[in-house]
Amino acid sequence: MALLIEDHNCMISYAQLFKATDGFSSVSLIGVGSFGYVYKGVLNNGEKIVAVKVLNIEQTGASKSFVAECEALRSIRHRNLVKILTCCSSVDFEGNDFKALVYEFMPGGNLDSWLHPHGNSIQDEKEYGTGAGVSTYGDVYSYGILLLETFTKKQPTDEMFKDNFNIHYWVQMALRDGVMAVVDPSLLAMEEEKETTTIANNIRSKRCMKDRVQESLDLVIRIGVTCSAGSPWDRMAMNVVVKELQIIKDIYLEGGPQQKKDEP
Template structure:
């Protein structure tokens, strides 16, 4: 129910939805206070109430929503202090309280210590907090003498009189503004504005004319540029889609709204979209995503042999965490969306890493959308051929005319998993004359696993057992063998032999927990 024209208050009956996972009432005209009953929705993961006219405080009842991963309350009229309990939410990664009337001392725990996951712009009366936030120090309140107290009373009286005069002026001005038709809330240009929609000229400005200096990647679906949101300098990633035919994708914005409603902590968040005409009069379609500061998994797996290699290598646990993140995202797309979404291009370039090295899968849903966008059967066939994946990750059945399916994604994930733990790309020159990365690893398992595991992982092996053998090496290789066996199962030639992603997630978590327990004892 986001981006509508809903008015009035958010019904207290929302508290009856105890299994509610996501609530998005953003971009409406809702007012009054956030209902206390919302605290009953203990399964809530994502809460979006931005772009409304909510007043009062953030209710204390929300402290029971400990599963929340993102809270966006920007562009409202909320006031008083920001509650301390938000800093105790263990899973909270994104908190946006910008453009409200919050005041007083900033909390410092949890999300409030993470400047990249927190936005508090447009709250000039906040103070204190972590130094990264660059807020003014909170004033020290000292006892006043009787003479000073009298002076204070005079000042307060004058200030109150002025406040009443200013308040009346604001009231009269607000009354006159309410007579005008109202659409999207207008605030200073920021990340919030772009949630509703963005123009071609704004994207040109933000990417410096789609300059090559800002080009950060390209693939089956289009080119990606780094951009700056005008005004506050927030970094975003702008993907310009490959659309050649005139009048293509008439339902583009509707599709984008649907994709925006697909939310998971390991999916790359779509901020907004642009459907316009470029400077040459051609159709222009673009998506704007959150910018991931640590780039793609591809960059981390295939670093050049230079001085940065050792400082940027991925540890075993990091690889396990990333594998679990990607598997969780695919499990969500395959089994937990209203309609299953097949990714069609699962590869390291489409796995992006944030500041905490949490993986976010990008380009989900675009294959289906671009196929539906074309009205030309011949072009649809051409697009279909190009959107079934990237060389090395395409399941064998697609090459024989098979339909795209979630089991095709499982195959691509299996190849990605093998690549992560051997750091061998499936398109390496060594894989030719019928040899594939799947066959290469299957032949080495399990006796020669040490020979194919990424050598950079072996740097972790330092502890020596009583017989002189490295304990960590043995455990690390055992763990890697278990993971690669999952990769081999997922990339089996026959789709019926592949694991489903929910099974993969559970198996990978078990392997990670077992390795961490053994390492702790070692």
């Protein structure tokens, strides 16, 4: 059975996806996620390039993830979300269950390729944390790791992380000596350039901007550490994360609550 999210008159089969991805070959593989693999596919005689997310049915929670993703993406439309074109729930040529989601292909690559342009975007295993089964707190963990990766520009799969030592513990330990020890230097260079352009002759304003930048980075990094805690129950709820990030945005742009408190 195949279900199209946008147009119920158009359907896609396992055979079509098999052909589109050259038999789900390693050459077509463009990413590995928590529940399966993502392949680049070509449909309609080369007219349509897509990303095919094939779920690993043997992975615990994969089937629930498939159903939940279909239901969510059927009703959600947002410019920052990759559009889902169709999905396929069928059997392969050997009679095994097969489930896949077909998305619009992103020609610009994914976030990982932008953060680490010289790295390997296909990773054997992704960090997910420990604790109970699949839940929204698993997504909170992933978001926390993403924050740490974005602001440190360090991959969770870097060779420095082994055994029980990971990016979460590395950042958590570094916070004792100050957040600037782990922040990506290129971010600071961008801020210094911005300061030179906007407030070149105002020493006091430059000092205030530097303080705001460091305070904002410290708060964001701490959110990343909390969200990526090993136990799901120690992580922040996403509605709290959103509120905290808004406060950080105010601090960075206008001085926020701290500046107002210091004013006479």
